[in-house]
Amino acid sequence: MKNKNFVNKIEQEPSKIITNIKRDKVIDKSTILKNFVQNEVVVTAENLDILRGNGYFNLDRIREKIRCIRSMENKDVRDLSTLNINIITWADVDQRTYMCWGDYWVKERLTRYLREYFKSVNVDHNLADISLYLFGSPFKPGVIRAPYNPMTFNVAWLYSHPDKFDGLEALKYDLVMCLSKQYVNEVKKIHNNVHDTAIISCSDFTIPNIDYGSDNSLVMVANARGNMPGYGRGVVEYLVQLKNELESTVKVWGHKWENREKYNLFPAEWYVGKYIDYNELNSLYRGSKAVIIDGHGTMEDNGFVPMKLFDVFASGGLPIIRYNSGINDIFGEYVLQYNNAEELKRCINVTRDREKCLEIIKLGNEVALKNTYYHRVKEIIEIIRKQIVIFNEENKLTSSKPVSVPKREIVWVND
Helix, strand or coil: CCEECECCCCEECHHHHEECCCCCCCCCHHHHHHHHHHCEECCCHHHHHHHHHCCCCCHHHHHHHHHCCHHHCCCCCCCHHHCEEEEECHHHHCCCCHHHCHHHHHHHHHHHHHCCCCCEECCCHHHCCEEEEEECCCCCCCCCCCCECCCCEEEEEECCCHHHCCHHHHCCCCEEEECCCCCHHHHHCCCCCECCCCCCCCCCCCCCCCCCCCCCEEEEECCCCCCCCCCCCHHHHHHHHCHHHCCCEEEEECCCCCCCCCCCCCCHHHEEECCCCHHHHHHHHHHCCEEEECCCHHHHHCCCCCHHHHHHHHCCCCEEEECCCCHHHHCCCCCEEECCHHHHHHHHHHCCCHHHHHHHHHHHHHHHCCCCHHHHHHHHHHHHHHHHHHHHHHHCCCCCCCCCCCCCCECCCCC
16 A cells, blocks of 8 residues: 655655664664655654664754754854744644634734744745644644654644643654643653743733623633533533523533534533634623633643633633643632532632622733733744754854755654
């Protein structure tokens, strides 16, 4: 069987595009690099330790690779305005519902600010010098043609689904930044170039000119999930249990809720629509009694505080969020959090006290205003700038001769 390997759709036999690494061979780093660029290196659990043990999985490998980046030849890498950067998200591959993904809007906001620093943002992938991956899920072989190019400086911002970021996935990146303070050390166990401090969530939302809670409703903007049969999300099951006690109406926007066969226990009267304009979210959040946020268990357990919490507070809205171990370190203990139906009920009851709600909103808004996309991009830029300059100074990148290998976009055929 033939594998479609490269973006230019060249078809080759697997034996010609896959370099298998054997335990009984001494691995030379320069040979690995050559294979890494010219062929597809299949990394498995069996050879992961070999790669680490032979220096492939450390700064030496990155420095060697940077010297080979043809696109940076004759560029002053100290001046980011000479370089191109791409932002890559899972939403990029969803041609039908991409605007329903939060990643899409994170990319849109980051792009706005990155344009102030770089020559171009989101260019053709083979023209990029730097690729910034908003990591939420691996690019699975056979699902999409992964927009991965080993000849760019690949940066992962691990900001969701830490359970999916394992040692094999980590090998694709030259630098890793983590959204969770408490998870940074865990990432260091599988990658040798991890930024020491957390790069946390942010928001550019502003408080609209409407009154808080004018719409006496509990709102949720989230796509349905398949891991809660009949309900779609755990919080919906809790809300159904409390249905007869709720004084507020429930309004839900999101993809897949209309599938009545799959989510038959989700009350149809709660469903408003598949999509709400992103630019209207701050008014929705501010106008509601509360915004219900339900995340992923592995994110909550590992302190990955979601962008949506910042969006709600920045909008002047009141969030009610499933317990997250990272929230108190950033916001304090005033955020309304729940773990079960009874705790959710107590949180919802707080909405009866308007003054208490406004006090919570004020405290949360103060934190959100200190964590905008402007702040976050400045932080990310300085991290990348420092890395690139170090590589340039240590390897004399601008004066060294690059390896004469054409840039090619490669699909990882085995994760």
